[in-house]
Amino acid sequence: xxxxxxxxxxxxxxxxxxxxxxxxxxxxxxxxxxxxxxxxxxxxxxxxxxxxxxxxxxxxxxxxxxxxxxxxxxxxxxxxxxxxxxxxxxxxxxxxxxxxxxxxxxxxxxxxxxxxxxxxxxxxxxxxxxxxxxxxxxxxxxxxxxxxxxxxxxxxxxxxxxxxxxxxxxxxxxxxxxxxxxxxxxxxxxxxxxxxxxxxxxxxxxxxxxxxxxxxxxxxxxxxxxxxxxxxxxxxxxxxxxxxxxxxxxxxxxxxxxxxxxxxxxxxxxxxxxxxxxxxxxxxxxxxxxxxxxxxxxxxxxxxxxxxxxxxxxxxxxxxxxxxxxxxxxxxxxxxxxxxxxxxxxxxxxxxxxxxxxxxxxxxxxxxxxxxxxxxxxxxxxxxxxxxxxxxxxxxxxxxxxxxxxxxxxxxxxxxxxxxxxxxxxxxxxxxxxxxxxxxxxxxxxxxxxxxxxxxxxxxxxxxxxxxxxxxxxxxxxxxxxxxxxxxxxxxxxxxxxxxxxxxxxxxxxxxxxxxxxxxxxxxxxxxxxxxxxxxxxxxxxxxxxxxxxxxxxxxxxxxxxxxxxxxxxxxxxxxxxxxxxxxxxxxxxxxxxxxxxxxxxxxxxxxxxxxxxxxxxxxxxxxxxxxxxxxxxxxxxxxxxxxxxxxxxxxxxxxxxxxxxxxxxxxxxxxxxxxxxxxxxxxxxxxxxxxxxxxxxxxxxxxxxxxxxxxxxxxxxxxxxxxxxxxxxxxxxxxxxxxxxxxxxxxxxxxxxxxxxxxxxxxxxxxxxxxxxxxxxxxxxxxxxx
Numbered sequence: 001x002x003x004x005x006x007x008x009x010x011x012x013x014x015x016x017x018x019x020x021x022x023x024x025x026x027x028x029x030x031x032x033x034x035x036x037x038x039x040x041x042x043x044x045x046x047x048x049x050x051x052x053x054x055x056x057x058x059x060x061x062x063x064x065x066x067x068x069x070x071x072x073x074x075x076x077x078x079x080x081x082x083x084x085x086x087x088x089x090x091x092x093x094x095x096x097x098x099x100x101x102x103x104x105x106x107x108x109x110x111x112x113x114x115x116x117x118x119x120x121x122x123x124x125x126x127x128x129x130x131x132x133x134x135x136x137x138x139x140x141x142x143x144x145x146x147x148x149x150x151x152x153x154x155x156x157x158x159x160x161x162x163x164x165x166x167x168x169x170x171x172x173x174x175x176x177x178x179x180x181x182x183x184x185x186x187x188x189x190x191x192x193x194x195x196x197x198x199x200x201x202x203x204x205x206x207x208x209x210x211x212x213x214x215x216x217x218x219x220x221x222x223x224x225x226x227x228x229x230x231x232x233x234x235x236x237x238x239x240x241x242x243x244x245x246x247x248x249x250x251x252x253x254x255x256x257x258x259x260x261x262x263x264x265x266x267x268x269x270x271x272x273x274x275x276x277x278x279x280x281x282x283x284x285x286x287x288x289x290x291x292x293x294x295x296x297x298x299x300x301x302x303x304x305x306x307x308x309x310x311x312x313x314x315x316x317x318x319x320x321x322x323x324x325x326x327x328x329x330x331x332x333x334x335x336x337x338x339x340x341x342x343x344x345x346x347x348x349x350x351x352x353x354x355x356x357x358x359x360x361x362x363x364x365x366x367x368x369x370x371x372x373x374x375x376x377x378x379x380x381x382x383x384x385x386x387x388x389x390x391x392x393x394x395x396x397x398x399x400x401x402x403x404x405x406x407x408x409x410x411x412x413x414x415x416x417x418x419x420x421x422x423x424x425x426x427x428x429x430x431x432x433x434x435x436x437x438x439x440x441x442x443x444x445x446x447x448x449x450x451x452x453x454x455x456x457x458x459x460x461x462x463x464x465x466x467x468x469x470x471x472x473x474x475x476x477x478x479x480x481x482x483x484x485x486x487x488x489x490x491x492x493x494x495x496x497x498x499x500x501x502x503x504x505x506x507x508x509x510x511x512x513x514x515x516x517x518x519x520x521x522x523x524x525x526x527x528x529x530x531x532x533x534x535x536x537x538x539x540x541x542x543x544x545x546x547x548x549x550x551x552x553x554x555x556x557x558x559x560x561x562x563x564x565x566x567x568x569x570x571x572x573x574x575x576x577x578x579x580x581x582x583x584x585x586x587x588x589x590x591x592x593x594x595x596x597x598x599x600x601x602x603x604x605x606x607x608x609x610x611x612x613x614x615x616x617x618x619x620x621x622x623x624x625x626x627x628x629x630x631x632x633x634x635x636x637x638x639x640x641x642x643x644x645x646x647x648x649x650x651x652x653x654x655x656x657x658x659x660x661x662x663x664x665x666x667x668x669x670x671x672x673x674x675x676x677x678x679x680x681x682x683x684x685x686x687x688x689x690x691x692x693x694x695x696x697x698x699x700x701x702x703x704x705x706x707x708x709x710x711x712x713x714x715x716x717x718x719x720x721x722x723x724x725x726x727x728x729x730x731x732x733x734x735x736x737x738x739x740x741x742x743x744x745x746x747x748x749x750x751x752x753x754x755x756x757x758x759x760x761x762x763x764x765x766x767x768x769x770x771x772x773x774x775x776x777x778x779x780x781x782x783x784x785x786x787x
Contacts, residue, residue, distance in 0.1 A: 207663025241411025444773025479539025
């Protein structure tokens with residue numbers, strides 16, 4: 001019997017035999033009315049949702065790779081639910097379903113809370129998912145928190161009220177009220193999902209490589225206490241860009257302390273390469289192969305490797321986003337003169353990858369406060385004529401947030417100037433570059449990852465990857481499910497032109513340097529979901545077919561292919577698709593569908609493969625012409641945007657496949673397809689963060705319970721990478737923590753750096769990196785011997 005089937009039957013038996021159930025909703029009261037509760041809550045409980053003590057036939061339980069059992073509650077009051085999450089499936093889940101949906105729309109200011117105890121041997125990033133019945137698809141909202149080994153407490157998420165609705169420009173805000181409880185951070189789904197027909201409450205983990213265990217009890221809906229959104233967000237940030245309201249181990253309190261920390265670190269960095277490294281970071285103590293003068297790939301004893309320019313085995317492990325771009329935060333000020341927002345249509349660098357864009361002096365007199373909310377978050381900002389005023393910049397467009405453009409400030413750059421001083425224009429940046437290169441070698445990293453500042457390209461200490469974006473006025477396709485931007489129409493000649501422009505610029509910057517390992521172009525494109533509805537999987541094709549061929553190069557290509565496939569007979573197409581399209585001209589003008597049969601879905605799959613194929617072909621050919629000696633590393637597909645059709649195209653044209661994998665490691669089952677593809681593969685991005693001892697409000701996409709746990713999870717992650725035969729590297733995103741008030745473009749405010757906003761390294765992460773990297777090559781090579 002399959003494990004999941006057995007688990008579900010066991011859970012159903014549990015319901016029947018033990019009466020696992022929720023309390024009656026009769027316990028609910030009018031919002032804000034204090035009632036008795038067994039949980040010693042400080043906040044009025046408006047609805048007891050589930051306490052696992054009474055039999056109620058309205059509730060059923062199911063699980064996928066998650067075993068549940070009733071146990072005596074750790075509080076000594078009644079029963080609680082113990083969940084053992086497996087580590088085989090991608091998303092082990094325990095779900096509670098009701099036949100009488102909860103209606104929480106009736107409340108104005110409420111949060112859902114539950115008690116949890118981590119009884120397992122590992123920390124757990126526990127997700128809470130709420131599902132509301134939707135038409136035609138259910139609507140989900142997901143939050144999570146990291147719970148350390150042995151930790152217990154109450155965790156909550158605000159589901160109705162000003163805290164949830166307020167647009168601050170931060171991916172997560174500080175907790176809206178002070179308490180000993182833990183706020184669940186918002187993760188993904190529909191943050192504004194309706195709550196009138198909540199049918200499911202689920203607890204799950206995602207992408208874990210170790211088993212997890214928790215005990216959950218007393219799920220309830222509580223009234224939000226009084227808070228004021230106009231004041232609790234004030235003066236969050238001190239003059240160093242740190243949390244002004246919280247202390248933590250590496251927090252800086254003065255310029256003198258900052259300089260002393262810099263001097264101490266610099267004295268300890270002058271150690272050069274690890275002893276077993278070649279000039280290019282390869283394994284000089286290992287076997288040697290053909291040297292071509294550039295990086296290449298080779299499969300050796302069933303295991304993929306890179307080979308460095310001198311012929312030594314090379315594994316690319318390093319830090320991505322080593323640059324000043326995207327480290328600024330919005331100040332809440334703007335300029336009324338529209339000229340400050342002008343963007344040259346011929347630019348080749350997108351807004352979020354630009355360094356400081358200074359505001360010309362003639363525009364500064366039109367400065368005004370565009371968002372009091374954001375402007376009041378800072379205890380201190382300099383004036384433009386201050387010594388640290390040069391770290392102001394401007395963001396001409398913003399993805400999300402309370403403003404669409406605005407003034408920015410880089411506390412990180414300001415702290416570098418405080419650390420190193422300025423003897424000539426931007427001398428502190430030159431010192432930062434040297435320190436960064438010394439850190440990479442001292443910490444044992446073999447390379448720097450994607451999005452390295454081109455200022456590092458001439459360096460001959462640490463290999464790097466060049467990068468570029470194809471932007472411009474070409475046609476696009478939209479799925480309605482974009483994360484960053486619409487998909488380029490690769491059949492548009494303007495896209496082909498812009499690809500050549502971008503890659504010619506990269507070639508000019510690289511100057512054919514052997515220190516450049518390879519080229520990444522673009523990032524996390526919205527090809528479609530690997531699974532889901534037709535719209536989620538093939539939204540870009542649905543969009544293309546709805547357009548007029550005269551306006552869409554992709555539509556013209558698809559229409560031509562369909563005419564050829566169906567022998568220019570529209571009747572044959574209609575028979576296959578079960579449609580009533582009157583003519584090929586009607587198809588060319590644009591068609592929409594009420595339903596999708598297997599033949600139509602198969603053709604949409606073919607069309608997705610076509611546009612994916614064309615995209616990778618165009619980029620590959622441009623790189624082959626301009627940079628024939630360098631590896632094409634692909635487009636760093638996100639796990640949410642890697643349909644099989646696109647992967648097949650990437651395999652055909654990429655020298656190395658690249659994926660951004662924000663999980664706890666490489667689960668064997670989920671990533672087993674890589675071995676079938678048999679191509680070298682690299683992880684373009686991963687990270688783990690914590691908020692418990694950092695002052696940062698959001699830990700990042702993969703969460704740890706502390707800096708010590710973060711270091712452990714990093715080592716656990718890399719173990720799965722080193723052991724995988726296809727993997728030739730993994731790049732941590734990113735070098736520096738995000739600004740606490742969110743990076744200007746999209747509000748990310750994550751603890752994901754190896755260094756803080758004051759450029760102080762996190763000691764636990766540095767120690768873990770040195771431990772891993774000192775034995776990296778022998779361990780990786782031994783894995784090949786085992787095969």
